[in-house]
Amino acid sequence: MMPRTVLITGATAGIGRAAARMFVADGWTVIGTGRREARLQELRDELGETFHPLAFDISDPAQIKAAVAGLSGDLADVDLLINNAGLALGTTPVPDVDLDQWVRMIDTNVTGLTVMTHELLPTLIVRNGGIINVASIAGNYAYPGGNVYGATKAFVRQLSLNLRADLWGTGVRVTVLEPGMTETEFTLVRTNGDKSSHDKLYNSADPLTAEDMAETLLWIASRPAHVNVNTLEVMPVSQSFAGIRIHHTT
Ligand code: 8X3
Numbered sequence: 001m002m003p004r005t006v007l008i009t010g011a012t013a014g015i016g017r018a019a020a021r022m023f024v025a026d027g028w029t030v031i032g033t034g035r036r037e038a039r040l041q042e043l044r045d046e047l048g049e050t051f052h053p054l055a056f057d058i059s060d061p062a063q064i065k066a067a068v069a070g071l072s073g074d075l076a077d078v079d080l081l082i083n084n085a086g087l088a089l090g091t092t093p094v095p096d097v098d099l100d101q102w103v104r105m106i107d108t109n110v111t112g113l114t115v116m117t118h119e120l121l122p123t124l125i126v127r128n129g130g131i132i133n134v135a136s137i138a139g140n141y142a143y144p145g146g147n148v149y150g151a152t153k154a155f156v157r158q159l160s161l162n163l164r165a166d167l168w169g170t171g172v173r174v175t176v177l178e179p180g181m182t183e184t185e186f187t188l189v190r191t192n193g194d195k196s197s198h199d200k201l202y203n204s205a206d207p208l209t210a211e212d213m214a215e216t217l218l219w220i221a222s223r224p225a226h227v228n229v230n231t232l233e234v235m236p237v238s239q240s241f242a243g244i245r246i247h248h249t250t
Helices: 016-023 037-047 059-071 100-124 147-166 187-188 196-203 210-219
Strands: 006-009 027-033 051-056 081-083 130-134 173-179 229-236
Touching: 006 016, 006 187, 016 027, 016 037, 016 210, 027 037, 059 100, 100 130, 100 147, 130 147, 130 210, 147 173, 147 229, 173 210, 187 196, 187 210, 210 229
Parallel strands: 006 027, 006 081, 027 051, 081 130, 130 173, 173 229
Antiparallel strands: none
């Protein structure tokens, strides 16, 4: 098989880091992006020269453009973009929310993902490549406190489907992966480091692991060239739907 190159955003932790490990083990060249340069360097030390750290802030379009423009040689030939970087901030329902947190989620989950996709599209089209966007079940099901986080993930789902529509005939594959509860730093970030929230959510619930989702990403990427997985929603067995509520006034 020809050597292939994948660019994974948000490779410093969680699903992105686990995916970097699995794609390298599967023979891919991996460009791993993130803000935390030291973490990327640790991965480089661990994984060796087929892992290439690319440190920048995905919430800044100018930094994305400069990072992609700076890819040279074989590294410019990206075959697969995994838009994994994203975050949730806050768990409280409106109106008790922080507008700055909303804007930061939009900057990263929506604008960052969109700009990154735009910048790599010409390469992906030339190379018959692929895009896998990591969204969330929060984009499919409303829940109290999901507000803007869930909305950003609904955007990612619809953008993925619309990219499929527009890229028809190019050979470029597009998938949206929608994980449910996955034990990573996600909840610590969402709750500003509240370890008890992290423990309460995951303890004795047997959540998905970052490795479960990395394996799924590799499976999607390894389908034969004529197969496109459009959407894939995955939950741990312990997680399910809570349904519609009715507030009675009396
Ligand atoms: C996060 C999944 O279940 O916390 O993307 O909404 S969940």
